[in-house]
Amino acid sequence: MPRHNYNICESKIFEDVYNMYAKDIRRFLFFKTQDLDKAEDILQEVFIKLWENCSKVDYDKVKSYIYSIANNMFLNEVKHQKVVQNYNKHNKNESTNESPEFIMLEKEFLEKLESTIATLPEKQREVFLMNRIEKKKYKDIALHLDISVKAVEKRMHQALVVMRKEIGNV
Amino acid sequence: MKNQNSHSNEETFLAQWLEGNLSDTELKNRVSEADYNAYLKLRKGIEASDQLNASTEDSFNKIQQKIAKKKTRVRKMYPVRWSIGVAASIVFVFGLFSILGNNSTIHETNFGEAKTITLLDGSQVTLNSKSAITFNDSDWKENRQLTLDGEAYFKVEKGSTFTVNTTNGSVTVLGTQFNVNSSNDFFEVVCYEGKVSVSSESSEHILLPTQSVRKINGNPPESSTTKRLEPTWIDGESTFKSVPIRYVITALEDQYNIKIDSESIDDTTVFSGSFPHHNLHVALITVFDALDMKYNKKEKRNIKLRY
Numbered sequence: 001m002p003r004h005n006y007n008i009c010e011s012k013i014f015e016d017v018y019n020m021y022a023k024d025i026r027r028f029l030f031f032k033t034q035d036l037d038k039a040e041d042i043l044q045e046v047f048i049k050l051w052e053n054c055s056k057v058d059y060d061k062v063k064s065y066i067y068s069i070a071n072n073m074f075l076n077e078v079k080h081q082k083v084v085q086n087y088n089k090h091n092k093n094e095s096t097n098e099s100p101e102f103i104m105l106e107k108e109f110l111e112k113l114e115s116t117i118a119t120l121p122e123k124q125r126e127v128f129l130m131n132r133i134e135k136k137k138y139k140d141i142a143l144h145l146d147i148s149v150k151a152v153e154k155r156m157h158q159a160l161v162v163m164r165k166e167i168g169n170v
Numbered sequence: 171m172k173n174q175n176s177h178s179n180e181e182t183f184l185a186q187w188l189e190g191n192l193s194d195t196e197l198k199n200r201v202s203e204a205d206y207n208a209y210l211k212l213r214k215g216i217e218a219s220d221q222l223n224a225s226t227e228d229s230f231n232k233i234q235q236k237i238a239k240k241k242t243r244v245r246k247m248y249p250v251r252w253s254i255g256v257a258a259s260i261v262f263v264f265g266l267f268s269i270l271g272n273n274s275t276i277h278e279t280n281f282g283e284a285k286t287i288t289l290l291d292g293s294q295v296t297l298n299s300k301s302a303i304t305f306n307d308s309d310w311k312e313n314r315q316l317t318l319d320g321e322a323y324f325k326v327e328k329g330s331t332f333t334v335n336t337t338n339g340s341v342t343v344l345g346t347q348f349n350v351n352s353s354n355d356f357f358e359v360v361c362y363e364g365k366v367s368v369s370s371e372s373s374e375h376i377l378l379p380t381q382s383v384r385k386i387n388g389n390p391p392e393s394s395t396t397k398r399l400e401p402t403w404i405d406g407e408s409t410f411k412s413v414p415i416r417y418v419i420t421a422l423e424d425q426y427n428i429k430i431d432s433e434s435i436d437d438t439t440v441f442s443g444s445f446p447h448h449n450l451h452v453a454l455i456t457v458f459d460a461l462d463m464k465y466n467k468k469e470k471r472n473i474k475l476r477y
Binding site: 015018019022023026027030036040043044047048051052103105109110113114117132133137138150152153154156157160161163164167 | 179181182183184185186188189205208209210211212214215216218219220221222223226229230232233236237240
């Protein structure tokens with residue numbers, strides 16, 4: 001492992017570290033919290049903490065540092081939630097905030113899903129990504145690819161059928 | 171018709187559903203339960219995946235904003251703490267000097283207290299509430315100098331120059347009667363007899379009997395005259411003439427040992443009038459009723475002003 005002498009207190013280095021790990025940390029936190037807003041919040045807190053302690057953190061150890069901070073902050077959040085839930089139990093007589101249709105997204109499931117998207121037949125993948133990543137409506141995709149809206153919808157439908165088959169029973 | 175056709179189309183209904191054109195219940199009716207659950211989870215997975223792969227730039231901007239906010243808060247503290255440290259050391263060193271080096275005497279008054287002190291040369295000083303004078307005993311005859319914080323009325327015996335130092339300026343006389351009020355950024359000198367010389371950083375004034383000079387908050391000094399022979403507070407009444415209310419509030423606080431919260435009023439409102447020193451109730455009515463300000467009458471020590 002090469003030793004770096006980078007100082008995280010330099011805003012450029014700090015930003016590099018952020019760009020390197022932010023998505024991974026957000027993902028890590030999402031699987032723990034199952035809540036994207038919470039993951040975003042904790043992500044921000046993690047990097048604020050990193051900035052506050054920038055002089056104490058070795059560049060080579062920054063990855064394990066931010067992961068352990070993220071984990072600790074998640075645990076604190078859980079503790080806090082328990083207090084809130086207890087409070088609600090005592091005050092509202094057995095009402096839960098979670099909807100009965102709550103769907104848990106496991107890391108493995110999402111990885112499988114993403115690899116399936118990556119290996120979709122080209123025509124389906126193209127339409128799927130335009131719709132999801134570029135947020136294009138079917139009509140716009142049709143215009144862009146010079147095909148009928150119906151054709152776009154067929155490809156999209158097909159893509160979902162393939163994914164359904166790939167992920168198996170859930 | 172067309173819409174219904176597209177909904178019922180076997181080859182596109184999943185696309186319709188994902189786009190929100192087909193409801194979950196409609197989907198449920200078309201596929202098996204296992205498929206239905208799988209598709210719900212798929213949709214959630216797809217949405218999560220979209221969001222997890224989206225740019226983290228927004229969050230970075232928020233982080234920077236939060237850091238900037240914290241930074242200003244943290245940075246502000248340090249110079250203050252640092253300067254408090256320095257100030258404390260200066261006070262300490264000077265304190266040591268005055269204790270060890272000189273025989274300085276301090277007279278001070280507490281809330282609502284007034285006190286008359288006769289100095290070594292027969293001169294008299296009457297201190298208003300929450301005021302203090304400091305002077306040097308050992309060479310008083312040659313060096314008639316004292317330091318005042320607050321308000322005091324002086325009757326000076328004839329003799330060598332008599333100097334009153336305050337943080338706002340100094341007053342020099344030969345033999346006379348005068349009143350000095352120096353609290354924070356308020357500085358007022360009234361001459362009742364003889365001749366008084368007032369010098370502050372920015373100006374010099376010679377006062378003749380009944381004349382006064384006043385400086386508020388670094389504004390240019392204002393001169394005025396009085397008809398009285400001595401200050402009213404000697405008789406248990408504080409009098410103000412066109413003074414911003416916040417100085418009156420300070421005087422009330424010092425007199426009655428109370429806290430007045432003036433956050434919700436305009437504390438630059440000008441007040442003319444007086445309040446007695448022996449009755450808080452009357453004092454509050456005379457001052458604040460005149461200005462149409464209200465306060466909670468139940469709270470004795472903490473009084474909150476409002477309109």
